[in-house]
Amino acid sequence: MTTPVLSVRDLVVEIPTRRGVLRPVDQVSYDIHAGEILGVVGESGAGKSMTGNAVIGLLDRPARIVSGEVLLSGEPVHALKGERLRKLRGKKMGMIFQDPLTSLNPLLTIGEQLTETILEHLDVTQSEARERAIAALDEVGIPAARQRIGSYPHEFSGGMRQRVVIALALCAEPDLVIADEPTTALDVSVQAQIVALLKRLCREKGVAVMLVTHDMGVIAEAADRVAVMYAGRLAELGPVREVITNARHPYTAGLMASTPVASQGHRRLRQIPGAMPRLDNLPSGCAFHPRCDRAEPRCREEPGPSLEACDGRAACWFPLTEKTEVSA
Numbered sequence: 001m002t003t004p005v006l007s008v009r010d011l012v013v014e015i016p017t018r019r020g021v022l023r024p025v026d027q028v029s030y031d032i033h034a035g036e037i038l039g040v041v042g043e044s045g046a047g048k049s050m051t052g053n054a055v056i057g058l059l060d061r062p063a064r065i066v067s068g069e070v071l072l073s074g075e076p077v078h079a080l081k082g083e084r085l086r087k088l089r090g091k092k093m094g095m096i097f098q099d100p101l102t103s104l105n106p107l108l109t110i111g112e113q114l115t116e117t118i119l120e121h122l123d124v125t126q127s128e129a130r131e132r133a134i135a136a137l138d139e140v141g142i143p144a145a146r147q148r149i150g151s152y153p154h155e156f157s158g159g160m161r162q163r164v165v166i167a168l169a170l171c172a173e174p175d176l177v178i179a180d181e182p183t184t185a186l187d188v189s190v191q192a193q194i195v196a197l198l199k200r201l202c203r204e205k206g207v208a209v210m211l212v213t214h215d216m217g218v219i220a221e222a223a224d225r226v227a228v229m230y231a232g233r234l235a236e237l238g239p240v241r242e243v244i245t246n247a248r249h250p251y252t253a254g255l256m257a258s259t260p261v262a263s264q265g266h267r268r269l270r271q272i273p274g275a276m277p278r279l280d281n282l283p284s285g286c287a288f289h290p291r292c293d294r295a296e297p298r299c300r301e302e303p304g305p306s307l308e309a310c311d312g313r314a315a316c317w318f319p320l321t322e323k324t325e326v327s328a
């Protein structure tokens with residue numbers, strides 16, 4: 001078995017507040033291999049972005065990693081700080097955020113931004129960097145890349161700008177890309193194109209991708225494996241086809257039931273009742289139990305089990321099995 005590009009081990013992030021210490025990331029573990037897309041999904045506030053930010057060393061104070069490890073190709077990076085972290089981030093990790101404008105400098109042409117990044121991280125000359133920048137734009141589908149390299153970010157449409165951001169994230173040849181809601185700000189018609197582009201580049205370049213989204217439809221389209229998060233913890237982890245067709249955690253089943261997924265044809269959508277609890281007001285037992293129609297007394301009384309304590313797939317005392325009827 002090859003060493004994963006990213007290995008997150010028992011990661012815990014805490015935020016001290018006046019109302020006590022919150023854990024937006026609680027004992028999260030997963031691997032991502034080269035050429036693989038791991039989708040991280042869950043409702044707003046589940047801890048998806050916080051996990052991604054912890055991995056790239058971009059946690060906003062006062063949030064901090066208190067235990068666990070982040071390994072990049074086997075090397076621990078969770079304790080790196082300052083210049084070493086910044087260098088590693090640019091060279092080994094690329095980032096794609098929801099709003100392309102936050103990733104691009106409005107005062108510089110896209111060519112300047114790409115060549116600057118390439119020159120900082122790769123051992124190439126100015127003219128080689130420029131050629132690489134043009135090739136990177138071509139690769140993400142910017143028409144007439146050689147001419148457009150002198151354009152400013154505002155001269156592109158939203159979808160084209162996100163393509164430029166993808167080029168920027170990949171131009172220093174990183175091993176890992178973290179894409180946090182990369183399609184959420186885009187028109188529906190453009191979303192599918194961007195997802196397809198990410199998938200193609202991940203395969204062609206053998207990059208490991210962490211794709212953070214609240215959208216199970218995006219996961220179904222793009223991901224190889226999926227990590228479902230709820231209230232800071234992993235609810236379910238597994239190959240995307242298996243999780244979609246045979247969800248074991250009732251929360252995953254609820255997410256699926258509320259998502260229109262093309263491969264499942266037309267069916268009635270059903271929202272999960274209630275809302276995710278606030279971290280400063282978690283219920284007793286399993287955090288999902290107040291919304292779960294399968295909850296038993298044990299789910300109210302005992303903390304929810306870890307994935308490892310179950311079958312490694314669903315952190316639930318009473319997981320669904322293939323034979324379980326999910327009420328429609």
Ligand SMILES: Nc1ncnc2c1ncn2[C@@H]1O[C@H](COP(=O)(O)OP(=O)(O)OP(=O)(O)O)[C@@H](O)[C@H]1O
Binds near residue numbers: 043
């Ligand atoms: N400074 C802070 N103080 C207290 N709680 C915080 C702070 N920053 C984040 N949180 C909480 O941490 C939790 C995790 O947030 P995170 O942004 O990772 O969720 P998410 O799953 O990415 O949601 P979204 O899809 O809305 O971005 C949320 O409950 C959020 O309210």
